[in-house]
Amino acid sequence: MHIVVNGAPLQVPAGTSVAAALAQQTPGTTRTSVTGEARAPLCGMGVCHECRVRIHGRTRLACQTVCTEGMSIHTDVGTAPGSATS
């Protein structure tokens, strides 16, 4: 199955979570904290919210989302003012 991460195409097995797909790519991060630090999935079960990414323009939890064909994922949530809504 084909997905697109930050504009770059990536092939993953069916059933792969977005968090697992991101882990196969460098740098494997999901977002940027208020103080500018890189964040990556931590709990893997939808609690910590560290894995917030943008999927088709909406904020989703990478660990709770399964990849679908053609899915477009952006890992820039929170990198700039207003980016969470953009």
Added chain:
Amino acid sequence: MQHTDVLVIGAGIVGAACAHALTQAGLSVRVIDARLGGATAAGMGHLVVMDDNPAELALSQTSLDLWHAWAPHMDAGCAFTACGTLWLAANDAELQAAHNKRSTLQAHGIACEMLDATALARAEPALRPGLAGALKVQGDSVVYAPRAAQWLLDQAAAQGHLIFEQAEATHIDGHTVTLRDGSQRSAGAIVLASGIQAPQLCPGLPLRPKKGHLVITDRYPGTVRHQLVELGYITSAHHSDGTSVAFNVQPRPTGQLLIGSSREFDTTDPAVNNAVMARMLQRALDYLPGLADLNAIRTWTGFRAATPDSLPLIGAHPEHPHLWLAVGHEGLGATTAPATAQLLAAQITGGTPAIDPTPYAPARFAGLNTP
């Protein structure tokens, strides 16, 4: 046994402010805190002038003046933001209440102004159309209370004689406080500022836990500019019984939105009550429909320490000459900590309080004679 002039139990915003005021008065202070987490860490940190009665107004107005004096010196982590409050009127009756509130506040020299429906829509475009107007109270502000409490302790330590100990007090007897490990600390005066935990050390205090829920969203900068509170809050916030919710949204400096509020008695269960949370969020959606598209990232609860008349207990314990109380601030602890501390320090040092201490005197309640 190590002796200080004063021993403060509790390092939430009220205890920290008391320690600060007492060291400023030249006294040596020991602060002990068990890190149990109380209302300071759970609340919104809304610094708001409240005028339900003259005593509440005096305490909150005096406190806001002090907060504004401190603000330029506080570090960025304290997140002090003078965003102001908009008291939202949904209909003509609430608009009349807003006018009445304006008259009261202006009579006390508090800057505020009416916004009509058009001005309100311009000020806060995310609000639903059709609101009647709002009262804007410019000086109301927001702070991150846990950090502000630490800042007050740091100031106290830098400018005066302050000892901080992480420890749990288990018993108060005269000048002596016993800790969980059995060791003892003595002081000329003991200040009990441990909020909802206080009755464990001083049974008989008229404090009831009043549970509240909060939600915080992801970052959506610019969505909301002022702390937004429905005027219905005034009638719902102090209901003594029954579960109630009221629209109350705060813009954090990070762009996050803090969403409240709820009030629930007769429970000490810290778990999120989904039914109450749902009511609270539905109320928020009534005012800010766009919230439905935003991501919430955390929900939590906390317990306010409520007194029967909604005023805090500040002053001498009527039965224990060395014991002073600074508890029962319900949802206004962050707001009223500065004036509480000033009032208590003046009483302990024999100084002249800036405001009349009578309405807050613990002796107003019968049944405070249980040690």
